[in-house]
Amino acid sequence: MAKVEKRNGHGKKHQKQQQLSESYMRVLENLSRRDVDMNINLWYNKDVEQWRWTLSSSNDSMDMESGNASELEVAMRDVKNTIEWMIGPSIA
Numbered sequence: 001m002a003k004v005e006k007r008n009g010h011g012k013k014h015q016k017q018q019q020l021s022e023s024y025m026r027v028l029e030n031l032s033r034r035d036v037d038m039n040i041n042l043w044y045n046k047d048v049e050q051w052r053w054t055l056s057s058s059n060d061s062m063d064m065e066s067g068n069a070s071e072l073e074v075a076m077r078d079v080k081n082t083i084e085w086m087i088g089p090s091i092a
Contacts, residue, residue, distance in 0.1 A: 038087075040079065044072075051075035055082055 037058030044051050050068045053075055057063035065082050069075040 038083065040083075042075065042079065053079050055079065055086065057086070 039056045039058060040053070041055075042051065042053045045068075050070055051072050051074075052066070052068045054064065054066040056065075063086065065086065067075070067078050067082070069078060
């Protein structure tokens with residue numbers, strides 16, 4: 001089975017997605033341990049073929065960031081980096 005995955009490229013893609021998911025989950029778990037309320041919205045806009053996202057703090061209505069990327073992996077990495085920037089790198 002490993003040879004088939006290497007040939008069609010699904011193995012590497014799945015591994016990257018798994019690593020990204022684990023990294024993102026660590027950030028969310030660390031957020032839940034802190035006194036931070038953060039709303040994260042992520043959606044795909046078919047018209048412009050872009051993943052779009054917003055982050056906002058329930059504690060401060062003026063604390064909001066947003067972004068977009070053509071690849072989900074890039075959008076998720078941007079969300080993670082933005083969370084770290086908004087509330088500090090110690091949560092990663």
